Amino acid sequence: MPTAGTQIETMVTAFRERCRASGLALTHQRELIYRAIVSSKHHPSPELIFDEVRRQTPSISLATVYKNIHTFLEAGLLREVSPHHGSLRLEANLAEHHHLVCTRCKAIVDLDESELEPIHLSRKLRAGYQILRYTVEFQGLCPACTDALKTT
Amino acid sequence: MPTAGTQIETMVTAFRERCRASGLALTHQRELIYRAIVSSKHHPSPELIFDEVRRQTPSISLATVYKNIHTFLEAGLLREVSPHHGSLRLEANLAEHHHLVCTRCKAIVDLDESELEPIHLSRKLRAGYQILRYTVEFQGLCPACTDALKTT
DNA sequence: CACAGTTGGAGAATGATTCTCCTTTACGAA
DNA sequence: TTCGTAAAGGAGAATCATTCTCCAACTGTG
Numbered sequence: 198m199p200t201a202g203t204q205i206e207t208m209v210t211a212f213r214e215r216c217r218a219s220g221l222a223l224t225h226q227r228e229l230i231y232r233a234i235v236s237s238k239h240h241p242s243p244e245l246i247f248d249e250v251r252r253q254t255p256s257i258s259l260a261t262v263y264k265n266i267h268t269f270l271e272a273g274l275l276r277e278v279s280p281h282h283g284s285l286r287l288e289a290n291l292a293e294h295h296h297l298v299c300t301r302c303k304a305i306v307d308l309d310e311s312e313l314e315p316i317h318l319s320r321k322l323r324a325g326y327q328i329l330r331y332t333v334e335f336q337g338l339c340p341a342c343t344d345a346l347k348t349t
Numbered sequence: 350m351p352t353a354g355t356q357i358e359t360m361v362t363a364f365r366e367r368c369r370a371s372g373l374a375l376t377h378q379r380e381l382i383y384r385a386i387v388s389s390k391h392h393p394s395p396e397l398i399f400d401e402v403r404r405q406t407p408s409i410s411l412a413t414v415y416k417n418i419h420t421f422l423e424a425g426l427l428r429e430v431s432p433h434h435g436s437l438r439l440e441a442n443l444a445e446h447h448h449l450v451c452t453r454c455k456a457i458v459d460l461d462e463s464e465l466e467p468i469h470l471s472r473k474l475r476a477g478y479q480i481l482r483y484t485v486e487f488q489g490l491c492p493a494c495t496d497a498l499k500t501t
Numbered sequence: 502c503a504c505a506g507t508t509g510g511a512g513a514a515t516g517a518t519t520c521t522c523c524t525t526t527a528c529g530a531a
Numbered sequence: 532t533t534c535g536t537a538a539a540g541g542a543g544a545a546t547c548a549t550t551c552t553c554c555a556a557c558t559g560t561g
Binding site: 220221222224226227256257258259260261264265268283284285 | 537538539540541542543547548549
């Protein structure tokens with residue numbers, strides 16, 4: 198069975214290949230940033246990644262971390278945990294319901310609980326966790342953005 | 350069948366009662382803010398709410414909108430769409446998986462696709478939408494935060 | 502109607518993110 | 532291996548979202 202260490206190396210190797218394939222220069226900083234994210238068990242913020250990377254290369258700039266995160270997101274090497282961070286989004290609908298989020302225009306449409314069957318967990322979820330509620334987020338393209346991409 | 354208009358009035362009436370019950374003063378601004386959120390089909394940001402409310406009361410301050418949003422969230426009158434906005438959170442794990450989010454400390458734990466049964470939509474989802482993927486977000490308290498709240 | 506405690510307004514302060522501008526580096530070609 | 536060019540990095544200013552501070556105005560009670 199592979200250890201966590203070799204698994205990280207596998208991902209870093211794949212990362213190098215994907216950079217080459219995408220025409221992205223393979224810089225020291227880029228590899229450190231990617232490695233910091235892959236090695237993290239949590240889902241780190243740019244600031245945390247910066248703190249981690251700075252331990253090995255104190256001269257790195259926070260702007261470089263941000264720039265590369267966006268580069269990696271565009272290249273599909275990373276994923277954002279939330280499709281709508283950046284600004285607080287609110288709702289007054291307190292009934293159980295789910296969301297359909299357009300990844301392009303960030304519009305959010307509600308889906309009633311009755312529109313999907315209840316979720317069943319195969320096993321007891323993580324010991325010690327108290328689950329209060331769950332929400333399903335469907336990500337995709339809304340009709341307008343589907344059209345817009347076709348035309349372009 | 351109730352029209353959208355009367356439904357909004359119903360919610361505003363309930364809002365007034367809940368304010369009274371929670372000891373919150375019923376100000377002109379509060380009602381406008383709540384009404385703007387309830388009336389919105391989308392899931393508005395504070396800035397959008399401000400723009401809307403300002404049309405009726407140009408003297409309102411953006412800080413007031415923010416303050417009241419937080420007041421309403423604490424009173425349970427509103428809900429945040431995303432439990433982890435505020436800072437970009439990233440992951441390199443591109444496999445289908447889900448998230449367990451602690452609402453108190455914002456820690457995110459991955460849940461493998463195999464840990465829950467697939468979701469079935471009862472009907473064809475919204476015409477015209479292209480669904481690319483879905484993620485289930487379980488919200489609750491992690492073991493550490495559960496303990497912390499017991500002790501307090 | 503007056504009082505006391507909330508709440509609102511304005512603008513400064515803070516934190517996250519992006520931009521600008523100039524220097525340095527990666528990497529294909531010679 | 533060296534060179535030239537385009538891509539990338541660093542520093543700090545600029546911008547955007549959000550929060551705070553401080554004082555004036557308002558709500559709800561007596």
